[in-house]
Amino acid sequence: MSIKDYGRNATAMEEWLPWGGIVVAPFVMRQKDASYFAVISYDAIPEDTIEHIPDWDFCRGWVIWNEHHHHADGTDKDYLVLFWKPFVQKGKPYVENALKNKTVRKEKDIDFFIEVAQTFCESMKVVAPTARLIEYQELIDFLSYSLTFGMDHVEMPEVPLYLDVLLHQNNTFEFTPNDIYINKERLVIISLIGLPNVEPIYKNLKNLNFKHVRRFTMFGPNEGSYDIKRYTSHWCPSRKTVKNAILEGIESRYNGYYFENIELLLGEDDYDDFCSYIEHALRKMECGYILESFNLKEVFWGSLPGLYLANNVPPLIGFQHLEELLHRIPGTHEQSGKFQAILERLQNNQKPNEQEENHVSP
Numbered sequence: 001m002s003i004k005d006y007g008r009n010a011t012a013m014e015e016w017l018p019w020g021g022i023v024v025a026p027f028v029m030r031q032k033d034a035s036y037f038a039v040i041s042y043d044a045i046p047e048d049t050i051e052h053i054p055d056w057d058f059c060r061g062w063v064i065w066n067e068h069h070h071h072a073d074g075t076d077k078d079y080l081v082l083f084w085k086p087f088v089q090k091g092k093p094y095v096e097n098a099l100k101n102k103t104v105r106k107e108k109d110i111d112f113f114i115e116v117a118q119t120f121c122e123s124m125k126v127v128a129p130t131a132r133l134i135e136y137q138e139l140i141d142f143l144s145y146s147l148t149f150g151m152d153h154v155e156m157p158e159v160p161l162y163l164d165v166l167l168h169q170n171n172t173f174e175f176t177p178n179d180i181y182i183n184k185e186r187l188v189i190i191s192l193i194g195l196p197n198v199e200p201i202y203k204n205l206k207n208l209n210f211k212h213v214r215r216f217t218m219f220g221p222n223e224g225s226y227d228i229k230r231y232t233s234h235w236c237p238s239r240k241t242v243k244n245a246i247l248e249g250i251e252s253r254y255n256g257y258y259f260e261n262i263e264l265l266l267g268e269d270d271y272d273d274f275c276s277y278i279e280h281a282l283r284k285m286e287c288g289y290i291l292e293s294f295n296l297k298e299v300f301w302g303s304l305p306g307l308y309l310a311n312n313v314p315p316l317i318g319f320q321h322l323e324e325l326l327h328r329i330p331g332t333h334e335q336s337g338k339f340q341a342i343l344e345r346l347q348n349n350q351k352p353n354e355q356e357e358n359h360v361s362p
Helices: 106-124 136-148 199-204 221-231 240-247 268-284 296-303 337-358
Strands: 019-025 028-031 036-042 062-070 076-084 173-175 180-182 185-193 210-219 254-266 288-291 317-319
Touching (some): 019 136, 028 106, 036 136, 076 106, 180 296, 185 268, 210 221, 221 254, 254 268
Antiparallel strands (some): 019 028, 028 036, 062 210, 180 185, 210 254
């Protein structure tokens, strides 16, 4: 699972981009390698949200990207990308990596993914009521911003095919040994370490177009355990107790490879000053980071929706709930449904006790 799988000799941008067309459903991108993804738009959720997205039995071949797009004019948009690469073997009629207790024939894989995308979007509404699948032109606008940071606008053709060419043909991409230039501007990638609070970082970048990407390549329960056992096989060979203490709490409900980064474009004259400024700000925030150089291209490709093979780097990390991947903002969450009923009942039950505590006998 490496960027090398895309081919060392690829010279044209469309040879690297897997995007095919929006032809199987208005909200589904079918890629050139027979994988699929759908994009869900949502409003950022309050950080004190207590509801959870219902559990899903994802496994290897399922990937989530979460993208926050910020425009210099103050406009912000949040998206979640649900991706699936069906694993099939010649001579076998069924897909190997559908959801638990689901049997899917090879020729029915797209019908299955359409159903999963729609159901997953509905399940997101527990925490993000505005969640919706974006279609056609809006999907193309999302991909265009992901690739060019708002420097280009592409009108959807009558037949939305060959999007790998369509979405880059009006732009220039230059690749040097450790840098990428898009329309003559230099790409900056800041990889964030340790799941930091990103709101202070956003404030430091509010006058620039940027995107913040989180990507989570998921494993199944047994796959995650096997991967971490293999990765740590030489750790503390004669200190099993120490090794167990180190690994305690790493695995969770959802396990896989995770990375997040912030990406933006700068003029060459602004690059050094900006790097000094943002590094000082990040150190002041005590935020772990890497200003990418040697791995910049690998990270860039891996951050683009659908490029699931790039930048898959251990170690494994676990999340208890999928909404941990979403964009959260400070604020008070308005409770609803059964949680609101529970809170009201608890408040009503406390009132008599409070009156008794405040009562003073004559």
